[in-house]
Amino acid sequence: xxxxxxxxxxxxxxxxxxxxxxxxxxxxxxxxxxxxxxxxxxxxxxxxxxxxxxxxxxxxxxxxxxxxxxxxxxxxxxxxxxxxxxxxxxxxxxxxxxxxxxxxxxxxxxxxxxxxxxxxxxxxxxxxxxxxxxxxxxxxxxxxxxxxxxxxxxxxxxxxxxxxxxxxxxxxxxxxxxxxxxxxxxxxxxxxxxxxxxxxxxxxxxxxxxxxxxxxxxxxxxxxxxxxxxxxxxxxxxxxxxxxxxxxxxxxxxxxxxxxxxxxxxxxxxxxxxxxxxxxxxxxxxxxxxxxxxxxxxxxxxxxxxxxxxxxxxxxxxxxxxxxxxxxxxxxxxxxxxxxxxxxxxxxxxxxxxxxxxxxxxxxxxxxxxxxxxxxxxxxxxxxxxxxxxxxxxxxxxxxxxxxxxxxxxxxxxxxxxxxxxxxxxxxxxxxxxxxxxxxxxxxxxxxxxxxxxxxxxxxxxxxxxxxxxxxxxxxxxxxxxxxxxxxxxxxxxxxxxxxxxxxxxxxxxxxxxxxxxxxxxxxxxxxxxxxxxxxxxxxxxxxxxxxxxxxxxxxxxxxxxxxxxxxxxxxxxxxxxxxxxxxxxxxxxxxxxxxxxxxxxxxxxxxxxxxxxxxxxxxxxxxxxxxxxxxxxxxxxxxxxxxxxxxxxxxxxxxxxxxxxxxxxxxxxxxxxxxxxxxxxxxxxxxxxxxxxxxxxxxxxxxxxxxxxxxxxxxxxxxxxxxxxxxxxxxxxxxxxxxxxxxxxxxxxxx
Amino acid sequence: xxxxxxxxxxxxxxxxxxxxxxxxxxxxxxxxxxxxxxxxxxxxxxxxxxxxxxxxxxxxxxxxxxxxxxxxxxxxxxxxxxxxxxxxxxxxxxxxxxxxxxxxxxxxxxxxxxxxxxxxxxxxxxxxxxxxxxxxxxxxxxxxxxxxxxxxxxxxxxxxxxxxxxxxxxxxxxxxxxxxxxxxxx
Numbered sequence: 027x028x029x030x031x032x033x034x035x036x037x038x039x040x041x042x043x044x045x046x047x048x049x050x051x052x053x054x055x056x057x058x059x060x061x062x063x064x065x066x067x068x069x070x071x072x073x074x075x076x077x078x079x080x081x082x083x084x085x086x087x088x089x090x091x092x093x094x095x096x097x098x099x100x101x102x103x104x105x106x107x108x109x110x111x112x113x114x115x116x117x118x119x120x121x122x123x124x125x126x127x128x129x130x131x132x133x134x135x136x137x138x139x140x141x142x143x144x145x146x147x148x149x150x151x152x153x154x155x156x157x158x159x160x161x162x163x164x165x166x167x168x169x170x171x172x173x174x175x176x177x178x179x180x181x182x183x184x185x186x187x188x189x190x191x192x193x194x195x196x197x198x199x200x201x202x203x204x205x206x207x208x209x210x211x212x213x214x215x216x217x218x219x220x221x222x223x224x225x226x227x228x229x230x231x232x233x234x235x236x237x238x239x240x241x242x243x244x245x246x247x248x249x250x251x252x253x254x255x256x257x258x259x260x261x262x263x264x265x266x267x268x269x270x271x272x273x274x275x276x277x278x279x280x281x282x283x284x285x286x287x288x289x290x291x292x293x294x295x296x297x298x299x300x301x302x303x304x305x306x307x308x309x310x311x312x313x314x315x316x317x318x319x320x321x322x323x324x325x326x327x328x329x330x331x332x333x334x335x336x337x338x339x340x341x342x343x344x345x346x347x348x349x350x351x352x353x354x355x356x357x358x359x360x361x362x363x364x365x366x367x368x369x370x371x372x373x374x375x376x377x378x379x380x381x382x383x384x385x386x387x388x389x390x391x392x393x394x395x396x397x398x399x400x401x402x403x404x405x406x407x408x409x410x411x412x413x414x415x416x417x418x419x420x421x422x423x424x425x426x427x428x429x430x431x432x433x434x435x436x437x438x439x440x441x442x443x444x445x446x447x448x449x450x451x452x453x454x455x456x457x458x459x460x461x462x463x464x465x466x467x468x469x470x471x472x473x474x475x476x477x478x479x480x481x482x483x484x485x486x487x488x489x490x491x492x493x494x495x496x497x498x499x500x501x502x503x504x505x506x507x508x509x510x511x512x513x514x515x516x517x518x519x520x521x522x523x524x525x526x527x528x529x530x531x532x533x534x535x536x537x538x539x540x541x542x543x544x545x546x547x548x549x550x551x552x553x554x555x556x557x558x559x560x561x562x563x564x565x566x567x568x569x570x571x572x573x574x575x576x577x578x579x580x581x582x583x584x585x586x587x588x589x590x591x592x593x594x595x596x597x598x599x600x601x602x603x604x605x606x607x608x609x610x611x612x613x614x615x616x617x618x619x620x621x622x623x624x625x626x627x628x629x630x631x632x633x634x635x636x637x638x639x640x641x642x643x644x645x646x647x648x649x650x651x652x653x654x655x656x657x658x659x660x661x662x663x664x665x666x667x668x669x670x671x672x673x674x675x676x677x678x679x680x681x682x683x684x685x686x687x688x689x690x691x692x693x694x695x696x697x698x699x700x701x702x703x704x705x706x707x708x709x710x711x712x713x714x715x716x717x718x719x720x721x722x723x724x725x726x727x728x729x730x731x732x733x734x735x736x737x738x739x740x741x742x743x744x745x746x747x748x749x750x751x752x753x754x755x756x757x758x759x760x761x762x763x764x765x766x767x768x769x770x771x772x773x774x775x776x777x778x
Numbered sequence: 779x780x781x782x783x784x785x786x787x788x789x790x791x792x793x794x795x796x797x798x799x800x801x802x803x804x805x806x807x808x809x810x811x812x813x814x815x816x817x818x819x820x821x822x823x824x825x826x827x828x829x830x831x832x833x834x835x836x837x838x839x840x841x842x843x844x845x846x847x848x849x850x851x852x853x854x855x856x857x858x859x860x861x862x863x864x865x866x867x868x869x870x871x872x873x874x875x876x877x878x879x880x881x882x883x884x885x886x887x888x889x890x891x892x893x894x895x896x897x898x899x900x901x902x903x904x905x906x907x908x909x910x911x912x913x914x915x916x917x918x919x920x921x922x923x924x925x926x927x928x929x930x931x932x933x934x935x936x937x938x939x940x941x942x943x944x945x946x947x948x949x950x951x952x953x954x955x956x957x958x959x960x961x962x963x964x
Contacts, residue, residue, distance in 0.1 A: 235892060236880070243880040243927065244892035246900065256879050256929055259846050427898070735897040746879040748848035748927040749964055 180354040183334065184212035186219035186285065187762040190402065192312055192361040198368050198422065199301045199308060199435060199656075200696045203229070207293045211285040216757030218261060218283045222329075222346045222764075224313035226299050227276035227588035230696070230703035232735050233296035234743035236268045236282075238750060245270070245745035247735045249728055253742035257281065260746040261756045268293055270743040273344045274560060275707060276588040277316055277329060278737070284752045298696030298703075303435060304602075305616055305652040307409045308367070314359060314402035316346050317584050317767045318461060318775035320527035321558035328558025333778040334763040340777050342558060347763040348776045355763060359402045361395035370413040377407035377605045378583055378768075403765040404583035407605065421685050423665050424697040428733075431697045432636075433658040436670060438626055438649040439681050447622050449484040451503055451545040452477070453574075455532045456521060457553030457581070458491045460774030463523030465606050466582040470552040471518055473579065473610035477550070478514050480618050481506035486545060489514055492532030493525035502539065524774065527557050530566050537570040547574040548621060551593060552604070555586030556775070561714040564592050568715065575599040575648075577617065582606060584767035592711075595643065600653045606769045616652065625650045626672045626679065631657075635666040642704035658701045702734035710739060830941045835961045843932045848879065850927050850962035851938065856920040857945055857955040863888075864910035865923060866944035867957055871903040872937040873930075878905050880927035886917035893924050903928075908944070916948070925962060 191206040209219050225231065234245035245268065248256065253269060260267035261283035268291070269281045282291050301308045321328030321342055330340025334347045349355060365371065370388045374381075380396035393408060421434040454474045458467065474489065481487055486503035487510075490496060499517045504510040536549045555578075557563060567576065576597020580590040581604045594601035600620060604613050625648035631638075641659035649655060649672070671680040706727050713723040724740055731738035766772050835851060855865055878900070883890040888911035896906040907924055917923075930936060938959055945955035 241882055242890070242892045243882045244895070246878055246880060246895075247897070252877075256877060259929065260848060260879070263848065265848055732900075733898055735900075744879060746848055746927050746929070748850045748879070748929075749925075749962065751964070 180352055183349060183353045183355050183763060185355040185357055185762050186211055186213075186217060186282075186760050187221055187355075187357045188290075189357065190314075190359045192359065192406075194310065194312070194361070194363040196301065196308075196310060196363065196365045196367070197694070198366075199303060200422075200433075200694060200700065201299050201301060201310060202696055203297050203299070203312070205295045205297075207280060207295070208290060209282050209285060209293065210290045211287050213760070214287050216287070216752055216754060217285050218281060218757050218759045219285060219762060220759055221280045221762040222273070222316055222344060223278055223280065224276050224316050224584075225278055225295075225297060226311055226313065227274075227591060228700075228703060228707075229276075229297040229299045230699035230734075231270070231272075231278075231295055231297040231737035231743075232699045233294070234268075234270055234745065235294040236266075236745040236747070237292035237294065238266050238747050241747070241749075243745045243747055245743040247732055247737075247741055247743055249732070250740050250742045253744040256744050256746065257283065260284075260748075264752040264754060264756065266291060266747040266750045266752070268743075268745050270295065270737065272737045272739055272742070273329065274588060275710070276313065276586070277344070279344065284750075284757060286752055298699045300433070300656050300700055303654050304409075305619075307411045310363065310365075310406075310408045310410075311587065312361060312406040313584060313587065314405060315584050315764050315767050317554060317556045317582070317586060317770060318346065318348060319556050319558040319586075320459060320461070320775075322526075322528065322562075325559060330558070331776050333776050334761075336778055337761060345761070347761040348766050348772060349763045351772050353763075354401075354765070357402065357762065357764075358400040359395070360397070360400060361406055363391075363393040363408065365391045365393065365410060367391075367410065367412050372411040372413060374408065374410045377409065377607055378404045379406055381408070401765065404768045405585075405587075405605075407603070421665060421668070421683055422694055422697065423661075423685070424694040426695075426698055428698055430661050430665075431658065431701050432638075432661055432665065433656060433694075433697050433700065434683060435654045435656050436629075436649060436683070437654040438651055439674075439679065447546070447624055449545045450481070450486075450621065451542045451547040452481060452485055452487040452506075453503065453536045453547065453549040454478070454487065454489045455536045455549060455551045455553075456489065456491045456518070457493075457527065457529070457532070457551070458521050458523050458525070459493045459527035459556070460524050461527065461554055461556045461770055462581065463771050463774045465769040466554060467521070467523045469604055469606055469608070469610055470579070470581045471521065473604055473614050474518055474550075474552060475515055476611050476614045477617065478506070478511055478518070480614070481511065483507055486542065487511075487514065488536075489517055490532055490535045491521050492528060492535065493523070494528055496528070496531040496535040498535055503542070527553075529553065529555075529557050529563050533563065533566055533570065537572065537574060541573060548577060548599070549574050549597070550577045550579060550617075551590075552579045552581055553585075553590075554582045554770075555580060555589040557586070557589065560586070560589045560592075563589065564596060564711070565715055567593060567596050571597055577602070577621075579604050579613075579617075582767060583769050595647065598648050600650050620650050620652050623651045624675050626674055629670060629672045632669040632671065633661070633666075634668050635663055636661045636668070637663050640701070640705060642701065642708055644708055658697065658704055660701065699734060699736060702730055702736055706730055706736065706738050828941055828943055829957065830939055831957055831959070833938045833940065833959050834935050835938055835959070836935045837930060837933060839933050841933045845933075846929050846931045848927065848929050850882075850925050852922050852960050852962045853884075853924040853926065853940065854920050854958045854960070855923045855942060855945060855955050856958070857918055857953055859918055860953045860955070861916035861918050861947060862921065862923075862945060862953070862955065863912075863916050863948040864908075864944065864946040864950075865942065865955070866906065866908035867923075868899075868904070868906045868939075868941045868943060869926060869959065870901075870905070870939050871928075872939065874903060875931040876903040876936060877929040878903065878926060879929050881905065881907060882925040882927065883909075884917075884921060884923040884925075886915075886921050886923075888913055888916050889921075889923045906943075910946075912948070920958075 186209050187207060188210045189208040192203065194201050194203040211217050236243045236245060250271060257267050257269035264284055267283045271279045273279055280293060285291055301310055318331030319329040326341055326343060328342045330342030330345035332339045332345050332347055334349055337345065367389050371391055374383045374391055380399040382394045384392040386392055421432050423430060423432045456470055456474060478487060483506055485506045487506050488503040489499040499514055541547055576593050577599040578590040578593040578601045580587060583606055590601050602613055602617060604610060627648045629646040638659050638661045641657060647655050665685040667685060668683045669680055670683060709723050709727045713720055727738055728740045731741040766775060853869060855862060881892050881895055883892045889909050893907040893909040899906040940957050940959050942955055942957035946952050
């Protein structure tokens with residue numbers, strides 16, 4: 027066995043990723059103090075800053091000083107000597123900073139003088155007990171933070187995640203992405219950092235490296251429970267360790283244990299994924315924040331959305347903590363992308379972020395995220411238009427020790443556009459939950475409004491809205507006459523976002539009524555997909571779909587793309603995304619173009635001389651105009667041309683797919699990982715639908731994930747540095763709080 | 779059956795009737811090939827025999843049987859006066875109560891990156907790792923090429939087996955080298 031082959035690219039990519047990392051110094055933990063005595067304190071309000079729990083070490087006493095005109099505030103801070111060494115992070119403008127005096131065994135006084143302007147606030151937060159012996163593992167540590175709120179700025183919250191560096195390389199439609207999370211302890215005691223973050227739902231996470239100082243330790247893929255046990259052992263024994271688990275296909279939890287004050291730990295994750303191609307443009311997406319999920323009552327395995335410091339409030343097994351609108355963290359993101367499209371690139375557009383684009387060659391671009399747009403509160407979406415007439419369906423192959431793999435993007439035949447569609451029964455389902463309140467629902471309404479007005483009297487339509495319950499325009503779909511359309515628009519404009527996200531209610535309302543046999547039923551979901559019960563929703567969709575087709579529209583800056591993509595896949599339709607920066611008319615025109623022509627249905631493939639197995643997706647979807655389908659599988663024998671057959675309306679049709687000869691000599695390491703990831707996703711769909719086969723399916727998923735070193739629901743990466751042993755058992759657990767996605771209202775989505 | 783056709787035995791006996799000069803020529807060629815093979819062995823293109831080394835790694839005697847502790851094992855390759863550009867090795871414990879929990883790179887900059895492991899060969903107590911360097915700055919002599927972090931349950935020493943399956947120079951020539959492992963001093 028020889029595993030040297032194909033290491034050059036991997037090593038080079040690692041080096042590239044390493045050089046791309048930007049290590050940020052400074053932790054907001056400057057130990058400063060001041061002298062001088064009080065001159066004046068305008069007013070003071072005592073309150074708890076972090077919702078301390080009784081007996082919890084993280085309980086903090088806070089004092090807020092509001093300033094009057096030209097106030098100077100001098101503080102004497104008594105420090106509990108039993109609490110160990112106290113750090114006093116000072117942010118703002120201390121007029122007389124000096125080092126904090128320390129005197130072990132005796133009370134210590136730190137003094138600070140501040141000048142505050144009207145409207146400014148000075149917070150003094152003191153920790154109440156020994157940080158090294160937390161009563162609760164989930165309580166934030168005392169940070170002794172001393173912060174001044176500046177005019178026109180948000181209150182900065184110290185967080186243990188300083189920076190995320192993303193470096194992507196795209197070859198054709200396969201992306202290799204290195205994500206480096208730079209953790210740093212801004213507190214004065216040891217911590218465990220917990221960060222719940224998103225990745226693309228088709229990301230095949232295959233590498234994990236922890237960097238401690240100058241030393242890099244490659245993580246090992248293990249069965250999830252085993253990895254967690256190893257991590258917990260290491261954590262309790264004081265070793266620096268990290269654990270990466272998957273909560274949903276697009277939601278992951280990173281834990282890093284025993285980060286000492288001021289110390290940095292980097293985590294590098296590498297994944298492969300395929301890009302979507304849509305009407306002549308490829309789309310690269312890097313999600314930056316998990317949107318606040320709604321969980322149905324009585325569920326505990328969802329994704330909770332809670333305010334910062336409110337761990338456990340949601341009752342869910344996984345929680346994301348959110349910053350209030352008045353807070354910000356120092357966590358930022360850098361992103362660079364190298365695109366090698368293989369064909370000429372006509373244009374590049376970043377949907378949500380400012381970017382700099384450099385033309386390398388006609389087929390290559392270098393894209394860099396602007397430093398001024400580095401707050402991780404919206405998905406990075408880059409669409410690049412390629413020369414359409416040169417795009418052809420072609421097969422890429424890869425061979426390694428596991429065997430041979432192929433992937434191909436099947437493009438619909440051009441003559442599909444010549445055939446007109448049959449009458450439609452259009453059902454628009456609008457998410458009117460609290461997370462859609464404001465700009466997202468405005469966008470969705472505008473999109474539906476345009477789509478409704480594009481219907482003809484041959485069609486019927488229905489508008490359904492759901493939040494905590496579902497309601498609809500009428501008892502049954504109505505003919506799309508001008509009068510009915512006007513009635514529909516009036517109804518649409520009356521809808522607003524509030525309440526829960528009982529999406530299944532919307533699904534039932536959309537599919538639980540008799541099918542009009544004379545029309546083709548098409549259901550369009552307009553939602554951010556912020557639910558914690560993704561699989562329940564997908565199972566319900568599978569059960570109720572019938573002959574309907576689902577077109578899902580992910581609304582907003584950071585929709586639940588896993589749910590949207592899977593709904594469209596199961597529903598044999600297509601997915602589209604409607605960012606707040608998109609033109610809803612343009613998006614819906616593209617939708618109308620797709621549904622204006624029949625799809626190529628009943629696909630079948632003659633594999634020629636190739637012996638093909640394990641093809642994913644296992645049920646071939648329809649080929650819709652403007653929307654190709656990626657198919658991946660394994661094979662033996664020599665790659666050869668294949669023939670794709672199907673029907674256009676009632677007429678049989680077929681087209682040939684050639685092996686990309688120019689590509690044959692290239693190496694596509696990612697294909698094997700992408701294939702294994704698709705296999706796992708397919709097995710997980712079966713897992714959630716066939717409980718009687720759960721044990722067997724779990725074993726197959728685990729085996730596949732271990733064999734290909736991939737993240738899955740049942741596997742996890744763990745890395746332990748046995749060389750570093752910190753003092754004490756383990757530190758306090760600190761969640762990395764994040765912003766709610768841009769456009770989403772904290773008040774209507776986050777539990778406190 | 780055509781009786782004029784030679785049988786197999788006839789054909790075989792005919793092969794034996796080779797002129798003496800041809801036989802000498804063949805013998806010379808065989809000798810030349812043997813010599814070339816031997817020289818290649820000296821210059822490194824032949825595969826050196828794979829050596830398996832057994833090493834006892836000491837452990838504390840005063841811990842309970844169910845206590846799990848973490849330690850690290852350094853893996854060294856000694857390539858003598860040759861510059862080591864690539865290597866592949868296998869390390870495994872004979873005990874089942876050992877878990878590999880991380881793989882770190884070596885001491886020389888050429889092998890500082892954590893090596894890749896063979897996913898399929900990875901087991902709780904067994905790993906195959908490999909690395910190569912395309913740079914000019916390469917180690918010679920004895921150099922730590924990797925560090926394996928492990929979790930061990932219970933007390934006492936553990937026996938480890940290590941095999942260096944490949945060691946090569948920048949041009950891909952195999953070179954003789956020795957593998958050794960030792961417990962890492964904290």
